[in-house]
Amino acid sequence: MSKHRIELRAAPHQHSGHSVPTIMRNVVYSMLPICGFSVWQYGLSALALLLTVTATCLATERLLNRNANTLGDWSAAITGILLGLTLPPAFPLWMAIVAGFVAIAIGKAMFGGLGHNPFNPALVGRAFVQAAFPVAITTWVPAFSANRFSEFVPTTFTAPLMMPPDIVGWVKQQGVDAFTGATPLARWKFENVTASAHDLLTGAVTASAGETSALLILACGAYLAIRKFMDWRIPVAVLGSAALTAWAFQMVDPTHYPTPLFVLLSGGLMIGAIYMATDMATSPVTPVGVWIYGGIIGVMTVIIRYFGGLTEGVMYAILLGNALTPLIDRYTQPRVYGTGKDKP
């Protein structure tokens, strides 16, 4: 014994084994099926989009953290994939590069990197391109077109700093019946036509690359929740409050407002609730705060969708929730054991 070095450490001497890279890596794994489904639906363009955005995010992260290699924590990879999934599949790649750079540089690195960002970086990137390129980000392409694995959508390779070409003619050539170029939410808003729950669950609708199949996203989220890599309370709060709000509106005017099920399954609510609202750095830590935060996001999503100029409200609802997080945390401090009046 005495010949050997003895280590002095402070208790506790055991650890759960969970680490930041483990959590982040598992989130990445859980998103791979969604990516796969997206590529199967939209073909080469979606693949190029996802790879470009992720590569941009990783490169930006590496570039802005020259002193320490922070790629090992996998958080930049999550931002990249998540951002890619929220963009339209035929989004021009140069715009995707802008989105990825903004997400990491302005959304994250500027604040001090992992854990210090007040807003979800992927959403910061998306909000930027939504404001900068409003047409490109609402140009949708049909899923399951015949040539999706042999040719790119013309908009994908738009020359840098150029606006994408018009693809109406190209879409007609694809021979996809009944493609309207509008998302289910837009069709509801402007034409008062709601998509069927079956289509929304299985992804047979027009949407961003990763927002199509609510069922798949739910399954991937369930994996994360069961492995305890995600706080299950946040998606439950977001989806629950969104459904309740939608239900209340439908009670008031059933002819105009859609069913809660449509609200839950359409647009980006599912991926937003499961992957974006749950971003640990930007969500509250207190048990009560988590429910309030989720509740605000759900309600705001429905209100923006119903009364805002945009068809989709998840992004801004989550950013608003992020902004409120420090305040929520501050006012929902847990009652310390042995204090307070409810127990003697």
Added chain:
Amino acid sequence: MRLPFFNRTPTFDHGIHPVYHKETGHLPVRRFPFAPKLYVSLEQHIGKPAIAVVSVGQEVLRGELIAKPDGLFSLPIHAPATGIIEALEPMPSDNGEMEMCIVIRVYEADTQEVQVRYPHDLENLSGRELALVMQEVGVAGKGGATFPTHAKLIPPNGCTIDTIIVNGAECEPFLTCDHRVMVERAQDIMEGIKYARRVCGAPRAIIGVEDNKMDAVAALEAALPADGSVSVKVVETKYPQGAAETLITALLGREVPAGKRSSSIGVVMNNVMTLAYMGRLLPLGEGMTERIVTIAGPSVERPGNYIVPLGTPLRFLLEYVGARSSATEVILGGPMMGTTIPSVDVPITKGVCGVLAFGKKDATPPHIYPCIHCGECVNACPKKLNPTQMGLLAAKREYDVMAEQFMLGECFECGCCSYVCPSHIPLVQQFRVAKYFLKNREKVT
């Protein structure tokens, strides 16, 4: 969140489920040999150190008083073996400081029976007189806090004690000595409860045992007194179930008010082994000369529970149980709250419940990531503090804010926050530093 319509095992909120490694729980307690020299520390309890009453060169018999208590809040020390006093010298202790020890060279040919006893007639004593007799036995809290047991049992002025809680939770991983005591010495525990109830005047006693020790529950139930004053309650296996606050909440649904002792809500808590030794030694008038220690860990070849004479140096102890040469970290106590020792010359004292040896496997300290605000620590803290905020504040040395706004003083350093932190931030370690800083600044100003 406790749901009223589920009849669940009583427990507390939050906490963690570490890997328990209770492999030694089925091994019977074995007696440990005497080391050639015993180093008997004078500071084996919280409170004033004992005062040595022997001189170098003097011969002592096992059980003989070798140090007397310094006032009520102190304990005597008895010779753990028959031998000769070789020296009175400072030796390293588990907290890194040198502590005065009485060094006894053990007579090898002696049978080492307990030869000196100080019996009293216990029947006609009042509660307070009984407490003073208890002090002579020298039992300190065996869970690790080493609070003098007699002092704990005397109700403070204005408090009535209605319940004694006997802590058999043993929530620390690896440790099984309390488990074995409950299985093998249930009768002693009942005796100890009887005396403890006489001192503090409590009408009932509840023994709380985690549900991973059902054989201990069976042994205790078989030994319960007929009058129904003592009961055994099974609680959920969860760390830190064995902390005073959490076990009281689990068993009684009461919370100990912040900054106060459990006696303020009428509860006294004792460890099972404390009361087992009290029940065994008090009627005989015998002093504490040994205790049961769990010796385990991946680097120990013959792990188990051993009756170890007080003052046995760890060097001897580890050699006897076959510590592998890979052992780089030796912990006194459990892996969640125990301390690593700076030297293998540290002797066993009354508060050591476990000796664990860990190997090189986990020697590299993990990379510390920034806090990602996952809230795991908030959901683990049994005191419902906010370790996330306190950790961020500690990094900036805002110790006053931690104490004033986030109730740092309520932290009892169970280590759940550091255990769950995916960023490997040393949260409880920082809190300890903060508390130490504030305490010492108070002393100075």
